[in-house]
Amino acid sequence: MVSKLIHWAVDNVLIVLLATVILAGAGFYAFTHVNVEAYPDPAPAIVEVIAQYPGRSAEEMERLVTIPLEVSLAGMPGLKYTRTKSLFGLTYINNQFEYGVDYQKARQETINRMQMADLPDGVSPQISPRSPIGEILRYSITSPKDAFGKSLYTLTDLRALQGWTLEREFRRIPGIADATTFGGAVKRYEIQPDPDRMKRYGITLSQLMQAVADSNANIGGDYLVQGETAAVVRGLGLIGRGRDPMQKILSMSDPEEAATYLRREEQRRLREIRQIVISSTNNIPVRVGDVVEGGPLPPGQETSTRGVVIGNPTRLGKVALSRPLRDGSGRIVVADRDGEKQRIWVDEDETVQGVVLLRKGAESLPALKLVKAKIDELNNTPGRLPPGVRIEPFYDRTELINTTTDTVHENLFVGILLVTVILLMFLSNVRSALIIAINLPLALLFAFEMLYLRGQSANLLSIGAVDFGIVIDSTVIMVENIYRVLSSHQYEDLPFRERIRLAAREIERSLLFSTLIMVCALLPLLTMTGAEGQLFRPMAETYAFALGGALILALTVAPVMCLLLFKKLTPRPDNFLVRFLKRGYLRNLEYCLNHRWFAVGGFCLLIAITVASLPFLGREFIPPLEEGHVFVRAIFPVSVSLEQNSEKSRLARTLLRNHPEVEAVVCQLGRPDSGADPTGFYSAEFFVPLKPQEDWPATVPETGWKRWFRSTRRRAKPELIAAMNAELTEALPGLNWNFSQVIRDNVLEVMSGVQGENSVKIIGHDIVELEELGKTVMARIRTVPGVKDVGIYRTMGQTNLELPIDRHKCSLWNVSVADVHNVIQTAIGGKTVSQMIEGEKSFDITVRWPKRLRSDESMILDIPVDVTDHRVSQSQTAGMTATPFFGQTTGISASGFSSTLPSLTGSMFSTEILGSISLPRERLRDLITPIGEDRDGPLDPDGSFVRSGASLIQREMGQRIIAVKFSVRGRDLASTVAAARRSVTDLIPKGYRTEWSGEFQQMEEGEGRLLVIIPISLALVFVLLYLAFHSLLDAVMVFSNVLALSMGGVWALLFTGINFSISAAVGFTSIFGVAIMDGLLLISSFNQLRALGLPLRQAILEGAEKRVRPVMMTALTAIFGLLPAAVSVKIGAQNQRPLAVVVVGSMLTTLFLTRYLMPVLYSFYGHREPPAGSGSMAH
Known part of the structure; x- marks a missing residue:
């Protein structure tokens, strides 16, 4: 054929x-x-579930949300791991499926199972759109500044623009899963009642909330038929008529005019809220403005910063950005300082960040082109964004793809050129x-x-x-x-x-x-x-x-x-080069044949030396895939506030930006409102894009012989990271710093469940004991050489103000637990009572106590609780005289009085009597009792309301864990983890166990699979060789070439200081075919000449001489084909390098070892008659 x-x-x-x-x-x-990606997605199908239950502690989230979801999701087809995190108000579940499971099927199965979970009312779990390599573009929304440098638009304006406009625009792009938001403040209209004024007017909290809810709605009547026409009857009661002021400003061109109009519209809506009538007595209305902080606005005053204001829920995170100042043409502005040109930095302590997420399995470049086209459209088309607002991308996957593609193209071009030169030299x-x-x-x-x-x-x-x-x-x-x-x-x-x-x-x-x-x-x-x-x-x-x-x-x-x-x-x-090589080769080959036992002994010695050197060969999973940036994470104490974290992180941001290699610094504190990143205020993440390496300044003095050629050199990236780590540790002692990259960090996090390159998970049932074991293990492995960035994701340490409801005290005042809970929830966090409709947008209208009444423990304990259905004693009403009422009092159903509450106007009683009959209330402290030292024991009046609780509860496959994360630098991964394992063996008590995960786990699993697959593959090749030669000796002889070439790969790794990895293993498997092919052709040539009747020595010499040119050509083309990749240090070459080094080292062995070894070995058994057909492969 x-x-x-x-x-x-x-x-x-x-x-x-x-x-x-x-x-x-x-x-x-x-x-x-064809679609081009920088790196393939190494993760299997992973479906993340997020459920939020605001105000609930980590323990309650675990019990009420996490465990029911775990039970419902258990047993899904192909499910490998279920990892969960429970923290304040958030449950995060990572469902990792086996490789080969279709993502869309896994996602749909997860959605189906979620519906079966028995969850509290109001808890609606969602599927996270995030994927390990899904972040393809990040941007910030910039606001124009006034003459004093202050942003014209507020953070709530920018956050609303991102959440209601930009997210929708990006979601419509093919291939885009979502555009998530980080930073800014969620806008809401906040009513801040004054408890003293409410008491004076006899208004309860529930009355206030009900009145606001009833006064903000449109209703539909019916058709009004008039002759031949029919009209729809509607009642319009929405505050602000439901109109969106943002639509108005899109037609404006002046940013100051637009911002002023937004503020004016907000104040108009706030005034409307103030005018809502809660109740009336003797036809005198009691309005919202009468009972809020500060009382009614004086005549002529249009705005107020108290009472009814624009507020926001407690912020869960924030974003800060530092980047060089650029002129109108986009060039970086520099200034001369102390004789040096230095960049001028712009620091934005508050900004809104958007992250565009690629759909799982979608193509990056087409999606990125559409995203950037959409950004250009939004920025440059009038009427798409508020005047002066711009979308400024600061991270774009396109650059990484282009850089790695350029690296590949360069290596291929140079390799092809070198291969062509080699062919010309030999032919x-x-x-x-x-x-x-x-x-x-x-x-x-x-x-x-x-x-x-x-x-x-x-x-x-x-x-x-x-x-x-x-x-x-x-x-x-x-x-x-x-x-x-x-x-x-x-x-x-x-x-x-x-x-x-x-x-x-x-x-x-x-x-x-x-x-x-x-x-x-x-x-x-x-x-x-x-x-x-x-x-x-x-x-x-x-x-x-x-x-x-x-x-x-x-x-x-x-x-x-x-x-x-x-x-x-x-x-x-033959040309001069070929003749020269043949003469030298034949001379050396004859020497080896004359001293064949010495040659075989030398080969065996080399094998022994190679085997002895294997323990010195480090092991890792895969070399880090260079992404062109640094991702820094700091872990603050668990109980730190967002403001304190922000202050410390500002210093860290300044230190990072001072490095000349840094392009910008983006700081993320806490977590986004969506809960996509399950962490707390204690987390600070710094995304640090770097300049192209060719633009890095040469600041490090050169050493050794290299000083003859240049005095300074650029810093290597590990040196840059070491310098950053030293500065941050010195400036902010006591914090744990971790250095990684975004894609690498995301992949390792979703595949191990821990934010870190490696981790040791301690598995047990008691979270307090787990915390202590984690601290002990952390202290022990910190002493292991090569272990860096050691940290613990603490389970305990979150300060809680716990307010146990005393049911006995509540029963004396006929107050239910729900009444007290309602007051706590409303006063501290705020309770939504209605929605402010603004076009397609909606914002919460909430009732929340003024900050001065909830700023510390004492004030919180003094929060008043309305007492319902409590009878006023006769002594309280003695001395009252008749009061003429004009009209019936309405809307005081919650007061519970046996007599109608008199009006504040026209009443004939003294102020003393007014105070005695005002709405009865109790303080919160009168209805609660602390818990004693024993959390499960009885209430103890001498106890404290403040205690330490769980901040983060992690579970894996239904069991609680605590994770100690670490990185490995300056030493290979395998030996480092082995030493760390030995160091903690005696620390783990009975009932608890450890599991080492992250990159190390991936390495072990990968090597284990290769140990099974490679022998099977080699066995199949051996069968093919036997079929080719019909000789067991010939097949074994060819197989020895694999061993010889493998030695060359090992020596190459040792010489270059590169660890053995899956990438290097791929290099070894790549040269197996070449080794077997070369051996096959050489032995077949010997057999052919022997079959022609030539003596053994002559057959060996002639057969070897005949193979000089093709063997040299194939070996050198293989070497020079990957030589550019073996020596390249550019972005994109890091993962190729071990593979290329193994191939180059192995093929060099062909030139200097196997060409002599195989003829020598053949001389020991070549006297026998070659089997029929064993020389048919001679060419």
């Missing part, structure tokens, strides 16, 4: 050339249209090198076609890690053999076309068989699962596509090109 294909190609030159042109055109189209024939050089990009384009047809994306690993020097081996062998036949006198009596056919047929079987073996050697990559499968299986598939395309090209295009270009090729001897 293969020979027929070659014959057909040689006989149909025009068709082959036209097909090649079509292949090139289709490949170029695929190359320009001394431009036409031969041209044929091979043409086939190389054609094989690449063929691989792109396959990717495009399969709907797969290209990425740094799938393209950049493919060694095209290895891929074109089949073309090299084909062209070299045809060139050898034509340049010699072989078949010289036959026609030119027939000579090419015979030259091609000589190697058709060996090409097909060797390619099949190389594909079989890729089976470990093709069958990879887990995170390493997500990362490297696309590379193996691309490799297989390129190998298949190269084989087809070698069997069709290469003979046709030789037919066209070699017509006038005259016989010529």
Whole structure:
């Protein structure tokens, strides 16, 4: 079949050339249209569930929300882990499914199961749109400034714009899952009642709330039919008529005018709220403005900062931003300070940030183009944003994709150029090198076609890690053999076309068989699962596509090109380089054959040295995928306030921005209102984009021999991180700092459940004991060399003001627990009573005590509680005289008096009597009693209301855990974790256990899978070798080449100081096929010559000499094909480098070791008669 294909190609030159042109055109189209990603998504299907229950403690969230959801979600098909976090007002659930489970099916199954959970009223769990690599763009919303530098628009304005306009705009873009918000303040209209004024007017809290709710609505009547027409009858009672003032300002051009109009409209709505009537006595209305803080507004006063105001719920987080000042053309403004050019920084302590999230599995670049087009449209189209407001992106995945793509293109271009030079050096024939050089990009384009047809994306690993020097081996062998036949006198009596056919047929079987073996050697990559499968299986598939395309090209295009270009090729001897290499090789080979026991002994010694050096070879999962920025996380004490965190983080922001390599600094404190990031006020995250590395200043003095060439150099990124860590630790001692990158951090967090690169999870039942064990383990592993950024996500430590309701005291006043709870909830956090409708927007109208009445424990305990259905004694009403009433008192149903409350006007009683009959109330402290030291014990009047509680309760698969997170720097991951494991073994008591997760867990799982897959793959290759040789000795001999090349890979890793990783393992599997192919062809050549009757020594020497040029060419093309990737330090090269170093080191071993080893080993058993057919692979 293969020979027929070659014959057909040689006989149909025009068709082959036209097909090649079509292949090139289709490949170029695929190359320009295939989706490109920086890195593949290593995570399986992960569905995150968020449920918010404001005001509930971590323990209550665990009991009321987390556990019911855990039970409902348990047992979903393909579910591997369920990890949960319970903290104040929030439950977060991470459902990690097995690899291969479809995300959409997992998501739908989760939604179905959530409906079965028995949850408290008002709790509605939601699916988070976040994915590990979903953050593709971040932006801030900037407001114009007035003459004093103050923002014209408030944080509530910008937050409303983001939440009600921008989020909707971005969600409509194909491929975008959501645009989440961080920072700003959620706008609400806040009524702040004055308890003294409410008491004076006899108004209860429930009356106030009911009155506001009843006074803010539209109603529908019915149709009013008048003759031939019908009109709809409506009652319009919405505050502000439901109109959106934002729509009005969109048509304005002056930012100051627009901001003034917004403030004026807000004040008009606040005045309307003040005019709401709560009740009336003797036809005298009691309005909201009469009972709020500050009382009614004086005549002529339009605005007030008390009583009824624009407020916001307690902020859960905030965002600050530092970036260089830019002029109108976008250039950074610099100033001369102390003789140095320094950037001028703009610090925004408060801003609103938007994060655009990519839908799981969607293509990044098309979505990013649409997002940026939408931003340009919003910024530049009048009437889309308020005057002066702009959307300013500060992080864009496009830059990372372009940078990594440029790195890949550069490495490929340089590699192709070096391969072409090597071919010219060995063949001394431009036409031969041209044929091979043409086939190389054609094989690449063929691989792109396959990717495009399969709907797969290209990425740094799938393209950049493919060694095209290895891929074109089949073309090299084909062209070299045809060139050898034509340049010699072989078949010289036959026609030119027939000579090419015979030259091609000589190697058709060996090409097909060797390619099949190389594909079989890729089976470990093709069958990879887990995170390493997500990362490297696309590379193996691309490799297989390129190998298949190269084989087809070698069997069709290469003979046709030789037919066209070699017509006038005259016989010529080998060039000087080949002759020189052959002489040197044969001289050394004869020496080895003459001292073969010494050669074998030296080889065994090298094996022993290599095995002895393995413990010094560090291990890690995969090298960090460079993203061009630094992600810094600080953990403050659990009970820290948002304001205190903000003050300390301002200093940290300043320290980070002072590094000249830094482009900007974005600080995120706390968590977003959506709950997508489950953390508290104690969390501070700094996103630090860096300049391109070529723009980093050379500030580090050079050392050693390098000083001869330059005096200073740029800092390496680890040096920059070390400097940042030292400065932050010195300026803010006692805090734990962690350094990572956004994508890496997100991936490791969702796959391990812990915010950190690695962690040790302590599993048990008692959260107090877990806390103590966590502190002990943290102190112990901190002493292990290589362990950095050690920290603990504390379970306890949250200060709680607990107000236990005393049921006995409540019964004396006929007050229910619900009444007291209602007062606590309303007074402290605020209770929503209605919605302010503004066009498509709606904002809460809440009732909340003034801050002066809830600012500390004593004031909170003095909060009044209305007493209902309490009879006023006769002594309280003695001395009262008749009061003439004009009209009936209304709306005082909650007062519970046995007699009607007199009016404040026209009453005939003294002020003393007024106080005695006013609405009865009790203070909160009179209805509660502290709990004693025993939380489960009885109430204790001598106890304290303040106690420490849980801040964060983590669970995994239904069990409580506490996590101690850490990073590893300056040492390999495997040995560091092994040492840490040994150090904590004696600390864990019975009933508790530890689990090490994060990058280390991924490494162990990946290595475990490779230990199963690689032997199976090698066994399959061994079977193929036996079928090829029909000799066990020959098959074992070829297999020894794998061992020899593997030694070269190990030495290369040790020499360069690179740890063994999954990437390096992929490099080893890549060279298995090359090692077996080279050994196959060499042993087959020996067998062929032996079958012709040559003596053993002569057969070895002639067979080895015949293989000098092809072996040297294939080895050097493989080396130089990946050499650029092996030495590159640019963004995108970090993950390729271990693979490339292994391939280069292994192929160097071919040049200096295996070319001598295999002939020597063959000399020990080659006297036997070669099995029939064992030399058919000689070419």
